[in-house]
Amino acid sequence: MRNVGVKIRIFLLVSFLGICLIGCTGPIPKMEDIQGEWIAIEREPGIPGRSGQVGFIIEFFGDKTVVLPSGKRDWSILEDGRVKIDVPGLTMYGSLKEGQLIITMPDETKVIFKKRK
Helix, strand or coil, rough: CCCHHHHHHHHHHHHHHHHHHHHHHHHHHHHHHHHHEEEEEECCCCCCCHHCCCCCCCEEEECCEEECCEEEEEECEEEEEEEEECCCCCCEEEEECCCEEECCHHHHHHHHEEEEC
């Protein structure tokens, strides 16, 4: 009888956490939301001597390619809403939040992009 109570509590806790996670995720971006030119406006955390990495432009195309400073690569939108950019030897992930694209770079810093008009 005691095991039933514990199982019910665990089920309720897992259900509650699942609902919280669903509620915390924003809408999955559409391809049109990502397509276009984006300019790097900020780098987090700020790294001394690396300010030159702000101001560069990346461009996403409808054929699932993206032009980075390192060349043309592939991109996709994952089921969880993250943007995935495939670069030979590594993969970068980004998210669209409040009109900004935040991409985690290979050195674990985040570069914040704003869409160009």
